[in-house]
Amino acid sequence: MDGRFGIIGGSGLYDIPGLSDASWTTVESPWGVPSDAILTGTLDGVPLAFLPRHGRGHVHAPTTVPDRANIDAMKRLGVTHLVSISACGSFREDMAPGDFVVVDQFIDRTFAREKSFFGTGCVAHVSLADPVCPDLSAACVTAGRGAGITMHDGGTYLAMEGPQFSTRAESLMYRAWGCDVIGMTNMPEAKLAREAELHYASVAMITDYDSWHPDHGAVDVADVIRTLQGNGTKARDLVVALARSLPRRCTAGCATALTHAVMTSPDQRDPALTAKLDAVAGRVLIPKDPT
Numbered sequence: 001m002d003g004r005f006g007i008i009g010g011s012g013l014y015d016i017p018g019l020s021d022a023s024w025t026t027v028e029s030p031w032g033v034p035s036d037a038i039l040t041g042t043l044d045g046v047p048l049a050f051l052p053r054h055g056r057g058h059v060h061a062p063t064t065v066p067d068r069a070n071i072d073a074m075k076r077l078g079v080t081h082l083v084s085i086s087a088c089g090s091f092r093e094d095m096a097p098g099d100f101v102v103v104d105q106f107i108d109r110t111f112a113r114e115k116s117f118f119g120t121g122c123v124a125h126v127s128l129a130d131p132v133c134p135d136l137s138a139a140c141v142t143a144g145r146g147a148g149i150t151m152h153d154g155g156t157y158l159a160m161e162g163p164q165f166s167t168r169a170e171s172l173m174y175r176a177w178g179c180d181v182i183g184m185t186n187m188p189e190a191k192l193a194r195e196a197e198l199h200y201a202s203v204a205m206i207t208d209y210d211s212w213h214p215d216h217g218a219v220d221v222a223d224v225i226r227t228l229q230g231n232g233t234k235a236r237d238l239v240v241a242l243a244r245s246l247p248r249r250c251t252a253g254c255a256t257a258l259t260h261a262v263m264t265s266p267d268q269r270d271p272a273l274t275a276k277l278d279a280v281a282g283r284v285l286i287p288k289d290p291t
């Protein structure tokens with residue numbers, strides 16, 4: 001492939017064993033310190049970068065995951081295709097613990113996080129109508145099915161602030177809204193990946209029925225961890241299959257999301273913010289040398 005395959009691994013996924021030339025690399029970012037060092041190497045000849053979202057040993061809570069630093073660091077390592085792997089609860093009887101959902105929509109109910117690389121001095125608005133890369137998502141579905149995993153093609157992910165799980169009333173409300181799964185981390189990650197012009201897909205591994213289900217009581221971490229232990233092996237199988245079948249640059253325009261997004265005129269841009277945006281938005285902000 002051209003570019004590099006990136007993975008952000010969620011709860012229960014802190015390493016990718018079996019990479020060739022594997023090493024943990026510390027990446028500096030002007031957006032802060034990423035969740036951890038990034039594991040780089042190759043898988044079947046495909047260059048890969050893996051970042052544990054909560055850090056090895058699960059240090060970061062959902063609210064304190066440094067999403068901007070994480071996305072910026074992946075981009076600095078040359079990542080073009082980023083797959084997010086997360087644990088989630090299910091709002092649907094037919095999406096059962098152990099199944100995976102390749103998410104295609106989000107409802108963002110988080111409220112205590114930095115959600116954009118842009119702001120005063122360099123304002124930009126990207127489209128999020130279709131928040132994931134269709135080609136990379138399709139490849140995730142195919143790879144997962146090839147690895148024998150029950151894959152659901154599409155679903156709406158409710159991103160909540162946490163760290164507590166939902167009340168029963170919230171759970172019933174999200175279900176009535178038509179949400180399919182719930183987690184605490186895919187927002188603002190997906191928004192930032194779009195701003196960084198990455199092909200982004202989200203694979204959500206179902207660990208529980210949240211708290212709406214009359215036969216399943218309330219979610220608790222012991223249940224989640226039990227299901228995650230099975231999911232970890234499946235997630236690695238999916239990654240191996242996916243590395244062999246990564247799509248090229250998609251036709252949906254993920255890699256050119258910023259082309260018409262920046263509003264601030266060049267003479268009004270804040271030089272300090274523009275400098276911080278070098279990796280994320282250098283393609284549109286840094287004039288090309290004509291020579």
Ligand SMILES: CSC[C@H]1O[C@H](OP(=O)(O)O)[C@H](O)[C@@H]1O
Pocket residue numbers: 009010011012053054062085086087088162183184185186221224
């Ligand atoms: C361990 S249950 C709650 C925790 O798990 C999920 O994390 P991630 O999305 O990184 O897999 C969920 O969003 C919560 O952060």
Ligand SMILES: Nc1ncnc2[nH]cnc12
Pocket residue numbers: 087088089090160165166182183184207208209210211219224
């Ligand atoms: N029910 C749930 N709610 C929020 N995040 C989760 N992660 C795993 N299960 C979850």
